[in-house]
């Protein structure tokens with residue numbers, strides 16, 4: 001046996017154990033909440049290599065998440081033989097829309113009208129490109145509206161305090177999103193675009209707050225959204241640190257990175 005393949009086997013065993021622990025936590029939290037339906041698990045593979053994506057797929061993972069276009073695109077190309085639902089969960093510049101629609105099945109981070117327009121346009125081009133190349137059509141792109149769950153108090157605090165050293169940690173972790181008051185108008189824009197499909201909402205619990213309170217707020221926003229858009233049932237919430245609170249609140253999708261893959265390298 002080569003050193004390389006035994007390294008790979010050790011990594012798979014490590015991932016299997018961590019994944020097993022996370023799956024048990026999800027099952028326990030689901031039972032504790034008296035829920036019949038277990039939320040879907042999206043494993044966030046950012047910072048980790050395509051080989052890990054391969055191990056995870058072999059271990060039964062069906063959905064993965066990434067937050068940077070360049071890294072996500074390269075990894076998707078390396079693993080395009082795998083049947084995976086690929087979620088883009090990071091802040092997205094409009095000039096990256098064209099690239100993201102080539103590999104993403106879902107974009108979870110819709111936070112402004114310009115991004116809706118850019119993704120709609122990129123999807124139209126993607127349809128044309130595929131038709132010209134004789135490739136099968138890819139259908140619509142599912143999008144979630146990312147909601148900024150910071151309270152008035154937290155917004156004030158963040159305005160007072162400069163960004164922590166080491167750059168924009170908030171952006172790297174996907175903090176941000178649309179103000180709750182803007183969810184309705186963004187949803188209407190998405191629904192107007194025949195290439196986009198409104199899936200629901202996504203959020204990250206604000207730093208230094210109670211995740212349970214933040215997720216309760218997200219659930220209220222989701223219920224309001226569903227009154228107008230009954231099919232928009234997805235609530236993507238919950239990361240390694242707060243998955244139990246997200247399951248208790250009623251999340252339909254969890255985005256778990258470090259508790260499955262191990263600690264990430266320091267944020268750049």
Ligand SMILES: *Cc1c(COP(=O)(O)O)cnc(C)c1O
Pocket residue numbers: 044046067089090172173174175204238239240241255256257258259
């Ligand atoms: C990185 C990331 C996650 C996963 O976070 P972990 O704490 O590693 O589980 C979830 N959601 C978003 C938006 C992220 O950027």
